[in-house]
Amino acid sequence: MAWGAFSRSCFHCCKVRKVQSKYIPYFARFVGARTVQSRSYVGPQRSRSSSDADGIKVDFKNDRDFLGAAQNREIFGQVKGFYSEKFQTQMYMTSTATPNHKGEIPLVDPKSKAVFIFAHGSGTMKSSGRNFIVNMNTLANLGFSALSIDMPFHAKGPRTEEFNKVGYFMEWVRSIVLEAKKAGVPVVLAGHSFGPDVILEYVTRYPKDVDGVVALSPAGFTKELDWYQANVTEKMNFGGEVAENVEGSTWAGTMGPQMLWNKKKLADPTVVNPNLKVRILTGMREEYFPAPLDPTTGLPAGDNTVDVSIPLKEMLKNSVVTREPGIGHYLFDHIDQNGDHAVTRELLAVLGHNPQQIKSMIEEVRAAAENVLPTERILMKYVQDSLFRAWADANYGVGKIPKISAQHSDGLATKIINEYRFALKGREEEIFQRILSTKTTHPEFYVKYQKIIDAHKPNKVDMTLFPQYFFEVLAVAAGQN
DSSP states (O other): OOHHHHHHHHGGGOOOOBOOOSSOHHHHHHHHTSBTTOOOSOOSOBOTTOOSSSOBOOOTTOHHHHHHHHHHHHHHTTEEEEEETTTTEEEEEEOOSOOOTTSOOOSSOTTSSOEEEEEOOSSBTTOSGGGGHHHHHHHHHTTOEEEEEOOTTSTTSOOOGGGGSHHHHHHHHHHHHHHHHTTOSOEEEEEETTHHHHHHHHHHHSTTSOSEEEEESOOSSSTTHHHHHHHTTTTOOTTSSOOBOHHHHHHHHHHGGGOOTTTTOSOOHHHHOTTOEEEEEEETTOTTSOOOBOTTTOSBOSSOSSOTHHHHHHHSTTOEEEEETTOOSOOTTOBOTTSOBHHHHHHHHTTTOOGGGHHHHHHHHHHHHHTSOHHHHHHHHHHHOHHHHHHHHHHHOTTOHHHHHHTTOHHHHHHHHHHHHHHHHHHHHHHHHHHHTHHHHOHHHHHHTHHHHHTOOTTOOOOTTHHHHIIIIIHHHHHHO
């Protein structure tokens, strides 16, 4: 098994999903064309202790800060990022739990149906816990919690020598799993590409720790990998131009030979623990396995000629393996023949749910949100929303909202919410007026979008061009300073 080569080839497939979210309408379509990993804009200035998804220092009255924070919220949604000193890595969590009086939220919402812990692929500079932000927001909207982490030698993951030993690495993963289990809800491990190796190794060693496993596009566990290396490794480009993470590739290549799950050296976890639910989703055009080659390009051009479910079932007898037609290694955006999102379908299925329940799940979460008291709502908004936090700190004092919330005055909390809505509307009106004035201040921008600008209705704010104004005017100006 050429694990080092497998891990190096993984960097081709770490494409990052596009974001479509409901949080800030005027960024939804524009940011949808950008990847989660893209942070090329010059947005709000981060404090030294802040993380990617939160902790952003924002000036509510500064246009660039305002729109930058809006974009940040659009990207991350309900996901909060932070660096964990305890686990020595960057972590991402769905921040749906009720904060305490200090504004702190638990790692896992104890009111959620279950928690999913995601493991990302290896070998690219984009391989990170951030890769699952879209899935995590989807799960949050359905009443689940979700966590993801940066793996060793990837992004902000740990980089000490002991992580080159699979036993130490597994104990580290276990410490995170056990922390999540404190919430008292079912735990499911999920991973993509090299991620399945991590989570399947985990349940092979600790078969009774978790309730379920969802392995997406597992690769590198059979001799068929040699076919991939010999035929298409250098030609394949799964996700566009993605820089390789040599450290990450080397680490994954070191881990592979030490892993036991695919060598039958330990008991089958689905036999040891009959209650463990294991679901595996793989494309029938998986690029890591033999398939007809296009005579012109030399790339795979049809369904696999091997059934990968056979070796998987040999190692995991009671697992459910689904070979999805029409897709390869990158399957996150795939809609199945029934019109369902394939990955979400598998995540739900491992806990006994199905896509037909999605509508009722969303309605259940919305109904619960409507019953949240105003004092609790402003505290949650303060924790989750950097724009609201900036406005509240400026108008009520830094860090005062948690104390106000603790007073349990719904009247005051409602007043604060209404004031913020009024202030938010006012800022949007100011920014729109500046877009209208680009005819004189930034004529190139005005000429480019003249039809849209001139078509606006009097006394109505049109936020269509907010993203373009941010990226093409404000961010450019900031970069020149």
